[in-house]
Amino acid sequence: MLLWFWLLLAFGARWVSGRPVTGEELNLDADLGIATALNSTPETPLKEVHMGHEDLHAVLILLNDDLSYGRRYQTFQWGFPINLGARVDSASGEALKIYIDECYGAPTADLKTSGKSYAIIHNYGCLVDGKFGNSSFWHRENNSIIFTIQAFMLSEATEEQVYIHCSLGVWDTKKPVGLTRKSCSYDLFSSRPGWHLLEDPSLNSLCECCETACTRQSPPSRGDADPDHALALYRVALGPLTVQKKQSEWWEERCRSLKRFLLVATTFVGSCLLGALFTGSLLVCALSLGSYCRRRKLEAEIPESPYPPLPRLEKDLEVHFDENDQATVE
Numbered sequence: 001m002l003l004w005f006w007l008l009l010a011f012g013a014r015w016v017s018g019r020p021v022t023g024e025e026l027n028l029d030a031d032l033g034i035a036t037a038l039n040s041t042p043e044t045p046l047k048e049v050h051m052g053h054e055d056l057h058a059v060l061i062l063l064n065d066d067l068s069y070g071r072r073y074q075t076f077q078w079g080f081p082i083n084l085g086a087r088v089d090s091a092s093g094e095a096l097k098i099y100i101d102e103c104y105g106a107p108t109a110d111l112k113t114s115g116k117s118y119a120i121i122h123n124y125g126c127l128v129d130g131k132f133g134n135s136s137f138w139h140r141e142n143n144s145i146i147f148t149i150q151a152f153m154l155s156e157a158t159e160e161q162v163y164i165h166c167s168l169g170v171w172d173t174k175k176p177v178g179l180t181r182k183s184c185s186y187d188l189f190s191s192r193p194g195w196h197l198l199e200d201p202s203l204n205s206l207c208e209c210c211e212t213a214c215t216r217q218s219p220p221s222r223g224d225a226d227p228d229h230a231l232a233l234y235r236v237a238l239g240p241l242t243v244q245k246k247q248s249e250w251w252e253e254r255c256r257s258l259k260r261f262l263l264v265a266t267t268f269v270g271s272c273l274l275g276a277l278f279t280g281s282l283l284v285c286a287l288s289l290g291s292y293c294r295r296r297k298l299e300a301e302i303p304e305s306p307y308p309p310l311p312r313l314e315k316d317l318e319v320h321f322d323e324n325d326q327a328t329v330e
Contacts, residue, residue: 055091058098058168058234060084062241067138067146075242076151079133082241087144088170088232095173096231097142099125099181103166105152109237111165118152120164124179126195126210130186137183137198142173145183145198151243158247163239169230179214182206 063083064071076082088098104111105118120129129135133150140146153160171181183198184207195207209215 056088056096056170056232057090058086058088058170058232058236060086060164060166060168060236060238062238063146074240075244078151078153078243078245080151081134081148082151082164083146083148084164084238085144085146086166086168088168089143095142097171097173097175097181098145099169099171099183099230100145100147101125101167101169101180101233103149103164105154106163106165107154107160109163109239111163111237116154117165118154120149120152121166123210123214125182126184126207126214127186128210130188133188136185136187140183140198147183151241153243153245159242159244161240161242163237164241165235165237168234168236170232170234171230177203177206179206179209182214184210186210 061069061084062071062074063069063085065081065083067083067085069085086098086100088096090096100121101124103121105120106114107116108114111117120135121127127135127137127147127149129149129152135147135149137145137147149164152162154162169181175181177197177199184195185198187193187196195204195210197204197207
């Protein structure tokens with residue numbers, strides 16, 4: 001069982017063990033910068049197991065683009081995929097199942113002192129990073145799981161080193177999926193975006209709590225073998241990973257500048273046209289109102305005629321003239 005761990009070390013895979021570490025083990029391969037562990041304190045132990053399960057070992061590793069082990073490069077383009085794998089093994093060969101409860105991105109190896117963080121997975125297995133991009137749980141076996149996240153940055157810099165901090169829960173394989181044992185991905189690009197459960201798509205309703213809170217019962221006393229709680233909990237950190245923003249070509253920058261100029265010019269011209277149209281409308285209204293007022297004034301100044309008005313001729317009357325030009329109305 002432990003051969004898998006030695007192969008990881010031999011090929012330089014990026015990993016960090018969930019066992020308690022010493023000061024010398026905080027950086028396992030300094031020349032490659034491939035592994036850093038969380039600082040452990042009595043209040044937040046790096047590893048917490050129940051009695052009888054001290055032989056467990058859990059790791060978080062960085063995978064290649066084809067999801068194989070042994071990646072030795074730690075530089076990513078911002079927004080590009082980062083493939084990760086978590087695995088647990090037991091020296092006794094005990095059947096185990098691993099879940100990822102939480103993962104956060106931070107600029108430091110110590111999450112408590114980072115000052116800022118980026119939520120990747122929370123609420124006991126809800127991959128919330130998928131609500132903003134193509135992040136998802138991809139594959140699971142009982143003792144391992146593979147997932148992909150997007151390379152993230154926590155500042156406006158063009159290059160930044162970040163760490164990924166995760167909490168891993170180890171369970172007996174007989175325990176079914178539940179609110180605190182799940183791997184939920186958000187399908188952003190389907191016709192009906194929503195949460196999906198990796199372990200059993202027919203139980204997608206278990207992921208509905210990802211929008212609120214997925215609660216669990218109160219933890220048992222240390223050392224108690226409570227069947228409703230994990231056999232072991234691990235806090236691991238992966239990093240530093242270097243994330244870079246893609247450098248633009250000179251012509252791309254000029255194109256962006258031209259687009260910005262055209263946008264500003266179009267906005268300015270459009271504003272001028274709207275202003276001219278509005279001003280013209282006001283001028284037409286003012287001229288029409290002035291003409292109406294002048295006409296009313298002239299009508300008021302015309303004196304009334306002293307003569308009675310002429311009778312209105314009916315339409316069926318006809319006027320005839322005789323030889324002496326005398327008019328007769330019939």
